[in-house]
Each structure stands twice: as C-alpha cells, then as structure tokens.
Amino acid sequence: MSDPLTRAERRAATAARILAAAQVEFGLHGSDGATVRSIARRAGVDPSLVLQHYGSKQGLFALAVRPVDEVSRADAPAHLSEVLGMRLRELPPETRALMRSMLTSPEAAGVMRTYLQDRVDALAGASDAEDAELRATVLVSTILGLTIARHFVGLAALEGLEQDRIEAVVEPWLASLLDA
C-alpha cells in the first residue's frame, strides 16, 4: 500500500506539514501573534527545524500567505459570483492567514494590495465605461468587506449557513454596479 518513503520524501513531507501548521497559526493569530514555537508545536516538531526549512519566520510567512494563482477567466464578471460564494464559505488557510495579517503586517498588506488590484484590473478591463476602474474597485472592496464581516468580525446576519439567501441579495446588487 504505502511505499517506504525515501529520506528526501520524508523531509519534504515534514516541510509541508510545517507550512500547513504555519498557515493555521498565522490564520489564527496573525504574523506577530503566531510564534515559531507555536507553529512547531502544531507541526509536532522542534522549533529550530522550522527555521532549518524556511530560513526565517519572515520567509515562512511570505510562503504561507502567497495566494494560489487562480486561472484568470475571460468572462471576469461571471467569475464574480463564484468568488463571492467562496468568500462566504470557509476560507482556505492561506487566504485566512493573509487576511488576518493584512492590517498589521506591511508585507501582508502589500500582497493583498497586489492581489486585489489584479482583480480590479481584470474586472475593469472587461468594461469600457468611464468609471470602470472605480466601479471595479468598489466591487472588490465590497467583497473584501463582506469577507471580513463574515469571518473575522462575525456580524449576525452573515453567520450561519444562509449563504443562498445572502447571495440572492448581494449578487444582483453587485451586478447592478457594473451595468450602470
């Protein structure tokens, strides 16, 4: 069933375990609140091993919050409802880690800015209206706000799994911003 793993494979496996643990810890406590020791504890490993693998806490953080590049869709607006749906569900670990630190870590803020601006550009490029970029920015900011309100602040109306009802209200409203 399971082949005996080679030394390199075992090493790669623990490296991956450490990275996953780091994403969880950064996602729970932010880039400052999460410590090398807490990450190591979660990965079941000695603290110094974390640094042997990733050089420094900062290097590990940079990897942990790197967004997985999504396939850029031609039909950007149609892609929107999909993104909205994902942001209202459970967030993937690297997204959680990035968002948790975006207000206190300049590095995370930079990654977030680049990521969001890319989204804005893709969205604005699909339109040729006067205010295209501004409208796209407002739309992206709205999804950002909903994600924070849902997963980090915990506003009552966004809790629970009445996700369909939320999308039913939000989606047409978002669409109306681009049409106008």
Place this chain on the structure above:
Amino acid sequence: MSDPLTRAERRAATAARILAAAQVEFGLHGSDGATVRSIARRAGVDPSLVLQHYGSKQGLFALAVRPVDEVSRADAPAHLSEVLGMRLRELPPETRALMRSMLTSPEAAGVMRTYLQDRVDALAGASDAEDAELRATVLVSTILGLTIARHFVGLAALEGLEQDRIEAVVEPWLASLLDA
C-alpha cells in the same frame, strides 16, 4: 494668558497626552506592535508612568479604541452619506486604532462587532422589509470594506482626493440596496 495649572490639572494633561500617543501608536502598529515604550516615547514620558495612569497596556488599549458615541439619528439612511464621507476622509485616531487591531485582537474585534451591529440595527429598524437586517448588514460591511481598501490596503482608485467622484458612484448604489 495661561493660568498656572494646578497639580491635578497637569496630571490630567499628561494622562490625555499619553492616551493620544497611545491612539496614534495603536493606529500605526496595532495592539501588539505598539509597545508601552513606544507610546511613552511619543508622549515624552517614562514608560512606567503610562502604567501608573492606565494600570496595564490592555486597559489603555481598551480606552484608546473606545468609539466616541455619535448622536443616533432618527433618519438613519440620511445619516449614511455622512458616515460614508467621513470614512473616505482621514480617520479619527480612535477609529484608526480600532480598525488596525480588529483582525488580530479579540478585544478589538468585539468592540467592532458591537459597534457595527448597532449600526445595522439602527438601519434595519428604519425599514420594515423582509430582508431588512441582511441588507443593512451588507451595506455596513460595504462601508467597512471601502474604508479598509482606502486607508489600509491602498487601492489606487480610492487614493487621492477624488472623494466626490467616489461618493457620486457609491451613494446611489448604496441607496438602491435599501430601496429594493
């Protein structure tokens, strides 16, 4: 011109200076990143004096991020455009401090949740639609997202002082959410 200040007055003045310094530092670096020493340095005071005045760093933080209670308007929706305008300008120090820490400090998150939920309730109470609370929550979350995108992430289209143009796009769009 200036009356000689009594001892109590001088003490109160330095206390206020420390609180103001704390709001700036918390606003710049968050509740963890700001240190008692950095706050004291900014206030031109010894670190231990900070604690003699406010007991602990946490106590000082709690005071520093306490929202100034605004007069609750009867015409909540009309109040909206005013709030939106303020959030697009420079943020007051206590708001900046609160927002900076809302993702990494459970205490700040709690204060923010209460504050936003109050806004939602005031807004939803003015309507009697089916989805009133959900729509109010989405609206409040949108303003939150715009504020973060403008002041903390720095999306290009929200920078600069084209505030009027932004409001011209956003205000009617927000209003349409409540009317529908």
Place this chain on the structure above:
DNA sequence: CACTTCGCTCAACGCTTGTAGAGTGAAGGG
C-alpha cells in the same frame, strides 16, 4: 558490517517585552 550522510532535537544566546517598586524633587498647605 563499517562508514558516511543528514533529518532532527537539545541547549543556549541576546534581545525586547510588560510590569513592579524604590527613589527624587518640586508643588502646596500649615
């Protein structure tokens, strides 16, 4: 079976943090 490689742990460092307590010197009351 001997020898090397190397993934991993152990122990320790220098530094910064929040906080406590003693000390100081000027303001204020008799």
Place this chain on the structure above:
DNA sequence: CCCTTCACTCTACAAGCGTTGAGCGAAGTG
C-alpha cells in the same frame, strides 16, 4: 519656612521571542 504630598523617573526582573550551533541516531551506501 518646614514638611507632607505626589507626579514622575530610574532600575530591575521574569518571561517569551527569533535564531544559532553542536550533537544524536537512524537511514542510506559500499
């Protein structure tokens, strides 16, 4: 003018941090 009060500073400590280098023991090689 003396003596108390007290706003403020100085010094110190224990804890936790990121990071480093030496050592161990099992996996791989001949």
